[in-house]
Amino acid sequence: MIARVLAAELAAHIGERVRVAGWVHRGRELKSVTFVVVRDRSGLAQVVTSGPAPAEETVVEVTGLVTANPKAPGGAELTSPVVTVLGEAVVPPPFDLYRPTVSATLPTILDHAPVALRHPALRARFEIAAASVAGFRRALDGIGCTEIHTPKIVASATESGANVFGIDYFGRRAFLAQSPQFFKQAMVGVFERVYEVGPVFRAEPHDTARHLAQYTSLDAEIGFIADHRDVMAVLRHAIAGMVEAVAGRVPGPEVPVEIPSIHFAEAQKLLGGRDEIDLAPADERFLSEWARREHGSEFLFVTGYPMAKRPFYTHPEPGNPRYSNSFDLLFRGLELVTGGQRLHRHADYLAALAERGESPEAYQSYLDVFAHGMPPHGGFAIGLERWTARLLEVANIRQTTLFPRDLHRLTP
Amino acid sequence: MIARVLAAELAAHIGERVRVAGWVHRGRELKSVTFVVVRDRSGLAQVVTSGPAPAEETVVEVTGLVTANPKAPGGAELTSPVVTVLGEAVVPPPFDLYRPTVSATLPTILDHAPVALRHPALRARFEIAAASVAGFRRALDGIGCTEIHTPKIVASATESGANVFGIDYFGRRAFLAQSPQFFKQAMVGVFERVYEVGPVFRAEPHDTARHLAQYTSLDAEIGFIADHRDVMAVLRHAIAGMVEAVAGRVPGPEVPVEIPSIHFAEAQKLLGGRDEIDLAPADERFLSEWARREHGSEFLFVTGYPMAKRPFYTHPEPGNPRYSNSFDLLFRGLELVTGGQRLHRHADYLAALAERGESPEAYQSYLDVFAHGMPPHGGFAIGLERWTARLLEVANIRQTTLFPRDLHRLTP
Numbered sequence: 061m062i063a064r065v066l067a068a069e070l071a072a073h074i075g076e077r078v079r080v081a082g083w084v085h086r087g088r089e090l091k092s093v094t095f096v097v098v099r100d101r102s103g104l105a106q107v108v109t110s111g112p113a114p115a116e117e118t119v120v121e122v123t124g125l126v127t128a129n130p131k132a133p134g135g136a137e138l139t140s141p142v143v144t145v146l147g148e149a150v151v152p153p154p155f156d157l158y159r160p161t162v163s164a165t166l167p168t169i170l171d172h173a174p175v176a177l178r179h180p181a182l183r184a185r186f187e188i189a190a191a192s193v194a195g196f197r198r199a200l201d202g203i204g205c206t207e208i209h210t211p212k213i214v215a216s217a218t219e220s221g222a223n224v225f226g227i228d229y230f231g232r233r234a235f236l237a238q239s240p241q242f243f244k245q246a247m248v249g250v251f252e253r254v255y256e257v258g259p260v261f262r263a264e265p266h267d268t269a270r271h272l273a274q275y276t277s278l279d280a281e282i283g284f285i286a287d288h289r290d291v292m293a294v295l296r297h298a299i300a301g302m303v304e305a306v307a308g309r310v311p312g313p314e315v316p317v318e319i320p321s322i323h324f325a326e327a328q329k330l331l332g333g334r335d336e337i338d339l340a341p342a343d344e345r346f347l348s349e350w351a352r353r354e355h356g357s358e359f360l361f362v363t364g365y366p367m368a369k370r371p372f373y374t375h376p377e378p379g380n381p382r383y384s385n386s387f388d389l390l391f392r393g394l395e396l397v398t399g400g401q402r403l404h405r406h407a408d409y410l411a412a413l414a415e416r417g418e419s420p421e422a423y424q425s426y427l428d429v430f431a432h433g434m435p436p437h438g439g440f441a442i443g444l445e446r447w448t449a450r451l452l453e454v455a456n457i458r459q460t461t462l463f464p465r466d467l468h469r470l471t472p
Numbered sequence: 473m474i475a476r477v478l479a480a481e482l483a484a485h486i487g488e489r490v491r492v493a494g495w496v497h498r499g500r501e502l503k504s505v506t507f508v509v510v511r512d513r514s515g516l517a518q519v520v521t522s523g524p525a526p527a528e529e530t531v532v533e534v535t536g537l538v539t540a541n542p543k544a545p546g547g548a549e550l551t552s553p554v555v556t557v558l559g560e561a562v563v564p565p566p567f568d569l570y571r572p573t574v575s576a577t578l579p580t581i582l583d584h585a586p587v588a589l590r591h592p593a594l595r596a597r598f599e600i601a602a603a604s605v606a607g608f609r610r611a612l613d614g615i616g617c618t619e620i621h622t623p624k625i626v627a628s629a630t631e632s633g634a635n636v637f638g639i640d641y642f643g644r645r646a647f648l649a650q651s652p653q654f655f656k657q658a659m660v661g662v663f664e665r666v667y668e669v670g671p672v673f674r675a676e677p678h679d680t681a682r683h684l685a686q687y688t689s690l691d692a693e694i695g696f697i698a699d700h701r702d703v704m705a706v707l708r709h710a711i712a713g714m715v716e717a718v719a720g721r722v723p724g725p726e727v728p729v730e731i732p733s734i735h736f737a738e739a740q741k742l743l744g745g746r747d748e749i750d751l752a753p754a755d756e757r758f759l760s761e762w763a764r765r766e767h768g769s770e771f772l773f774v775t776g777y778p779m780a781k782r783p784f785y786t787h788p789e790p791g792n793p794r795y796s797n798s799f800d801l802l803f804r805g806l807e808l809v810t811g812g813q814r815l816h817r818h819a820d821y822l823a824a825l826a827e828r829g830e831s832p833e834a835y836q837s838y839l840d841v842f843a844h845g846m847p848p849h850g851g852f853a854i855g856l857e858r859w860t861a862r863l864l865e866v867a868n869i870r871q872t873t874l875f876p877r878d879l880h881r882l883t884p
Contacts, residue, residue: 064696081696081847083661083845084845100664101616101618101663101664101665115845117844117845118845119816119845119846119847146696146816146847146848147816147817147842147845147846147847147848148817148818148845149843149844149845150818150819150843151840151843151844153844172840173658174658174659174661174662174837174840174841174844175661175840175841175844177659177662178661178662183662183663186618186620186662186663187618187663189621190618190619190620193619194609194613194619197606201606204513206513206598206599206602207602207605207606208598208602208874209601209671209688209856209874210874210875211686211875211877212624212671212673212686213637213673213685213686213877213882214882215882215883225625225639225640225641226639226640227637227638227639227640227648228637228638228639229637229685229882230675230677230685230879232882234882236639243874243875246585246586246884247586247589247874249495249586249587249590250586250589250590250595250598251513251595251598251599252512252513253513257669258670258671259621259624259670259671261624261625263642265642273625273641273642274623274624274625276621284476284493284558404558404559405559405560406560406562407562425586425883425884426884428563428584428586428587428884429586429587430559431561431562431563432529432561432563432565432586432587433495433496433527433529433530433531433559433560433561434531434559435493435531435558435559436558436559444621462620462621462622462655462659463622463623463655465623465625467642470625470626470627470641470644470646471627471837472658472837472838472840
């Protein structure tokens with residue numbers, strides 16, 4: 061059997077008979093000749109043949125002579141071909157996959173994802189996402205982190221209480237984990253530095269362009285920090301690794317050596333002297349624009365979010381306990397990452413829960429971790445689909461999710 | 473601030489004052505001197521001090537003079553130290569973490585996982601697991617695979633029907649995915665070669681040493697194969713990558729260039745001329761032992777499993793449709809991997825469902841994939857926790873799971 065050659069490698073084989081395989085991207089029957097463009101994971105290969113072309117999206121194997129042709133994709137084409145059908149397309153695709161731009165609407169794309177994502181421009185988004193995750197891991201592996209895999213089924217809906225999916229767990233009530241927060245903190249006690257790439261679940265009752273019921277969270281948690289600024293430095297390192305991993309495939313962004321940072325209280329002044337405890341999406345866009353203008357940066361840290369809007373495990377700002385040692389990272393107008401320093405002393409956890417009027421019993425196994433000696437630590441979570449959406453500047457997070465799950469969508 | 477030095481690096485800093493940080497692994501108060509052994513992610517550092525030692529598992533930062541001492545771990549110790557407590561241990565650990573062997577029972581370890589796993593011998597298992605996953609990814613990245621992230625919430629419990637967890641999904645009934653099978657096949661149509669590392673969920677009603685309600689599945693699916701033997705070659709490549717990634721940390725196993733293989737029908741003869749349609753755990757142990765004896769291999773492929781025991785999407789064996797183009801990989805007596813060639817033609821899927829008396833409507837979005845042209849393809853799924861358990865030769869899969877979930881266990 062002649063070994064398979066990828067479309068992108070064709071020009072290196074001029075004068076040889078080779079085998080390519082892929083999908084019929086386009087067939088064009090002219091008077092005396094038929095052009096069949098075959099698409100594989102590397103690109104397109106033109107086959108010069110005669111007679112009728114197979115239906116688009118039919119899977120074929122083609123052996124032929126590689127012949128130079130400056131007008132063909134990659135400068136070479138296959139002539140004198142023998143075409144074998146491996147898998148017939150019995151239904152036409154929902155829109156023309158061969159056109160350079162995608163003509164379909166988002167609902168059409170999502171309803172027909174397995175076929176629609178074959179379009180090279182749509183497929184590329186997920187190659188960029190995969191490269192980003194590889195860059196994230198490489199960056200964190202490089203600073204001594206250990207990758208972990210934690211339970212997605214948990215006994216109590218403790219972290220935020222709302223927006224959790226309930227499960228029937230062998231006749232008991234359980235929940236889908238909204239984040240690996242408690243587990244990754246516990247594992248700082250074992251490995252010091254950990255990360256996890258995995259699904260998290262939010263029963264988001266809102267139908268927006270930036271929320272999903274399941275998304276991929278790139279979580280990290282780091283021990284022996286001085287404060288949240290060490291976490292921000294690790295995050296900057298991770299983001300730089302992600303950008304480096306997609307370099308050459310996506311224009312920009314530049315990751316400043318030191319990402320500009322503004323305290324929440326300062327941000328309130330910029331926003332017209334307000335005194336809110338959170339930022340609205342419009343505020344995030346305003347601040348992002350400000351950072352671009354004032355600092356030439358597409359990234360902006362907003363630090364010191366009010367404790368009132370942060371979870372109980374958040375470390376308060378020393379000397380100013382209305383605020384916290386936490387941050388969000390804004391990227392091109394959107395909150396991309398949330399993170400910060402956590403409490404690490406058992407007594408501080410008990411006090412924090414008491415202050416919020418919550419019972420420590422509900423958090424027993426979590427609190428146990430801190431009774432056994434924990435270092436100062438903190439971490440962050442990057443939403444992968446948000447990252448890719450902002451990186452590629454597409455409007456809806458569903459455009460960077462293979463099979464989105466939301467209030468209305470549970471298939472395909 | 474003096475930059476932190478890891479315990480394992482101490483000997484490279486003799487004569488310098490450095491800062492180490494970690495957990496009080498052990499304190500020993502002698503008449504005139506106190507030894508405090510500090511544990512960090514790299515190893516142990518001995519601190520020579522006086523007076524009472526902090527409670528074990530207290531987190532400390534120690535600055536001191538690095539002094540050569542052949543009796544200390546790594547050949548160096550810290551003298552003239554200043555010890556600062558960063559996080560107090562207010563409860564003693566459930567068993568002595570400083571003893572070389574683990575004295576606790578498995579239930580004690582699991583109940584107190586966040587503390588118990590700090591024991592270096594227990595922690596090491598998960599470092600081995602993390603390295604294995606990195607090796608898996610590296611091997612598959614090297615042959616042009618794309619990493620994907622697929623939904624864990626699905627609309628129907630189609631793949632096997634049984635053992636699924638139900639979810640309340642915005643008032644609708646949904647299920648936790650038992651595998652990414654349908655999604656990874658669909659994505660062969662987009663990327664040709666894909667893998668996913670993620671959680672899968674099985675509502676296993678049995679309490680065994682080798683089943684969990686959630687485990688980490690290393691899934692791959694490869695397009696443009698000739699048959700299942702190409703999938704076996706990719707699996708061998710992945711396993712070799714995993715072994716390479718843990719080399720030097722775990723003895724063996726050797727991965728033969730060609731892993732020995734036995735057809736299911738032949739295996740039945742070896743097992744005494746039986747005519748069953750599946751292998752029992754004892755059969756797997758017998759065959760594994762046979763492969764070790766006859767082929768000097770700790771790995772054995774069993775191919776051709778009867779169609780009756782394989783899912784409807786399995787490709788039958790050409791010319792012998794009682795059997796299938798599928799395989800299991802046995803490793804040290806246990807089924808570690810299941811895989812095979814899948815059907816790829818739309819008509820074949822319709823026929824397979826009809827033969828099993830199942831309605832195509834239940835599989836609509838899955839079947840759509842094959843109506844749009846799919847190449848011959850196949851794949852496999854490796855259970856990470858099983859892999860690590862067999863690699864380290866521990867008896868129970870819970871010993872290689874950070875926080876196991878099973879019939880009885882939902883915390884910590």
